Amino acid sequence: MSNTIDTEEFRTLLTDERERLSKADKFLDDENPGTIEEELGEVGSGGTDNHLADTATATHDRELDAGIQEGVAQTLAEIDAALARIDAGTYGMCEMCDKPIGEERLRAIPWARFCIEDQRRVG
Ligand SMILES: [Zn+2]
Numbered sequence: 001m002s003n004t005i006d007t008e009e010f011r012t013l014l015t016d017e018r019e020r021l022s023k024a025d026k027f028l029d030d031e032n033p034g035t036i037e038e039e040l041g042e043v044g045s046g047g048t049d050n051h052l053a054d055t056a057t058a059t060h061d062r063e064l065d066a067g068i069q070e071g072v073a074q075t076l077a078e079i080d081a082a083l084a085r086i087d088a089g090t091y092g093m094c095e096m097c098d099k100p101i102g103e104e105r106l107r108a109i110p111w112a113r114f115c116i117e118d119q120r121r122v123g
Contacts, residue, residue, distance in 0.1 A: 005092040005103055011083065013110045018079045021072050028069045075111070082111040094118055 085091040092101050096118035105112055114122060 005100075005106065007086045007091050010091065010106060010110050011086050014079050014082050014086075017110065018076060018083075021076050021079070025069060025072045025076070028065055028072070031065065078111040078113075081113070096122070 082091060092103075092106055093099065094101050094115040095113045097115060099115055101112050101115045105116055112119070
């Protein structure tokens with residue numbers, strides 16, 4: 001079975017997405033230059049009645065950003081792996097069963113490693 005996917009088109013998609021995520025990653029770094037302790041210290045010094053609520057909000061925001069940044073870093077790694085698979089000539093094939101992942105699925109997730117069946121299996 002031949003691989004009919006236009007890998008150069010997906011290389012462009014992956015490269016564009018990589019650039020977009022790199023900027024998002026940098027933005028999150030710039031947004032959070034301090035530590036969580038510094039941020040909580042500022043909130044605590046206010047001494048207002050809703051001190052606890054503010055602290056909870058600051059903690060929540062930080063965890064949210066950290067979660068997003070972690071997701072961004074992981075997706076960047078997946079994109080790099082996908083670009084390496086394009087170079088190796090294995091792009092678009094499931095790493096589990098070696099069958100084509102399917103162009104529709106790749107358009108939704110260009111860095112997909114597995115076909116939809118195996119993705120369900122690995123979670
Ligand atoms: Zn598979």
